[in-house]
Amino acid sequence: MPSTQTPPIAGVAIDPTSLRPPIDDATIERVERSNLRVRLETLKAEGYTMLLDLGAVDYMPREPRFDLVYHFLKMPIVASSVAEVGTPKRLRVLCAVNDGDVIKTAVDLWQNADWAEREIFDLFGLSFQGHPDMRRIQMPYDWEGHPLRKDYPLRGPGNERSPRPPFALKSNVQAGTPPTGRTLEALQEQVKKAQGK
Amino acid sequence: MLARLDDVARWAQSSSVWPLTMGLACCAIEMMTVTSAEYDIARLGSEVFRSSPRQADLMIVSGRVAQKMAPVVKRLFDQMADPKWVISMGACASSGGVFDNYAIVQGVDTIIPVDVYVPGCPPTPDGLLYAVNLIQQQIREGGRGGILARA
Numbered sequence: 001m002p003s004t005q006t007p008p009i010a011g012v013a014i015d016p017t018s019l020r021p022p023i024d025d026a027t028i029e030r031v032e033r034s035n036l037r038v039r040l041e042t043l044k045a046e047g048y049t050m051l052l053d054l055g056a057v058d059y060m061p062r063e064p065r066f067d068l069v070y071h072f073l074k075m076p077i078v079a080s081s082v083a084e085v086g087t088p089k090r091l092r093v094l095c096a097v098n099d100g101d102v103i104k105t106a107v108d109l110w111q112n113a114d115w116a117e118r119e120i121f122d123l124f125g126l127s128f129q130g131h132p133d134m135r136r137i138q139m140p141y142d143w144e145g146h147p148l149r150k151d152y153p154l155r156g157p158g159n160e161r162s163p164r165p166p167f168a169l170k171s172n173v174q175a176g177t178p179p180t181g182r183t184l185e186a187l188q189e190q191v192k193k194a195q196g197k
Numbered sequence: 198m199l200a201r202l203d204d205v206a207r208w209a210q211s212s213s214v215w216p217l218t219m220g221l222a223c224c225a226i227e228m229m230t231v232t233s234a235e236y237d238i239a240r241l242g243s244e245v246f247r248s249s250p251r252q253a254d255l256m257i258v259s260g261r262v263a264q265k266m267a268p269v270v271k272r273l274f275d276q277m278a279d280p281k282w283v284i285s286m287g288a289c290a291s292s293g294g295v296f297d298n299y300a301i302v303q304g305v306d307t308i309i310p311v312d313v314y315v316p317g318c319p320p321t322p323d324g325l326l327y328a329v330n331l332i333q334q335q336i337r338e339g340g341r342g343g344i345l346a347r348a
Binding site: 138139140143147152153154155156159 | 264265297298299300
């Protein structure tokens with residue numbers, strides 16, 4: 001089904017309470033971290049039997065910095081007829097968290113959350129409370145740091161051969177708080193120069 | 198028929214360079230192609246890809262080596278019986294290629310000695326065949342190390 005929705009607007013997600021416009025038929029909701037576990041339990045009871053994906057996004061320097069993103073699918077089966085299957089429903093749950101926050105695991109509700117939570121721990125450094133096996137999953141076990149964080153150096157800590165400016169997020173620049181010290185005007189100037197204008 | 202025993206041994210050795218079954222990334226696809234009827238690495242006596250490093254003479258590092266994979270590659274190399282040879286196949290294995298980042302080893306020669314480097318991304322099967330040819334040449338001449346397989 002082609003999407004009739006407008007694509008997400010850059011910078012919108014900087015505000016933790018704001019939601020990106022949906023790009024598919026999924027409904028999106030944002031929950032507080034304190035309510036996350038309760039909400040997940042409710043969703044499971046409501047028939048969201050499938051956790052399609054679980055990921056995280058680093059919105060540095062936003063406060064709180066990270067977003068957890070849960071993708072759910074509900075496949076209600078109409079009991080009266082085998083051929084008739086109810087319309088599937090998709091739900092995306094966002095939850096803003098900070099470094100070091102206590103996040104409750106979802107492994108006991110959806111088993112496939114196991115590796116997904118380990119991946120988030122590995123790459124973003126967010127730890128899940130109650131996870132049966134909170135280890136790294138992709139990087140070597142003795143790895144230092146969490147590579148998908150925005151402030152992680154591309155070549156790894158201590159391996160930068162040439163200094164690079166820290167990440168310049170488009171949304172930061174729009175918000176007027178560039179970590180690089182470059183303003184929106186300076187960036188536009190740079191683009192113009194590159195285009196030879 | 199007169200020949201030095203050394204030469205006979207080298208001739209036998211160079212005519213049966215058995216590679217290790219080890220595909221790391223997309224270069225492995227080209228490596229597999231080399232065994233097909235079109236390229237037919239059997240002409241060089243190297244069609245027997247051994248699944249055990251104990252029986253392999255040649256390690257073809259076919260693709261990018263992740264930091265996590267590096268100890269495994271090193272271990273496989275150590276498990277291969279001497280004499281052994283290494284082909285670094287493609288840009289990633291030789292220098293990290295486009296993956297100039299924390300996850301990828303910047304050249305497999307930082308962990309194991311390389312005999313022939315094959316340029317390309319990925320190299321053509323002909324390129325790999327030529328590299329095996331160079332290995333054979335090295336074996337016959339008794340030399341080692343650091344050759345760039347450039348046509």
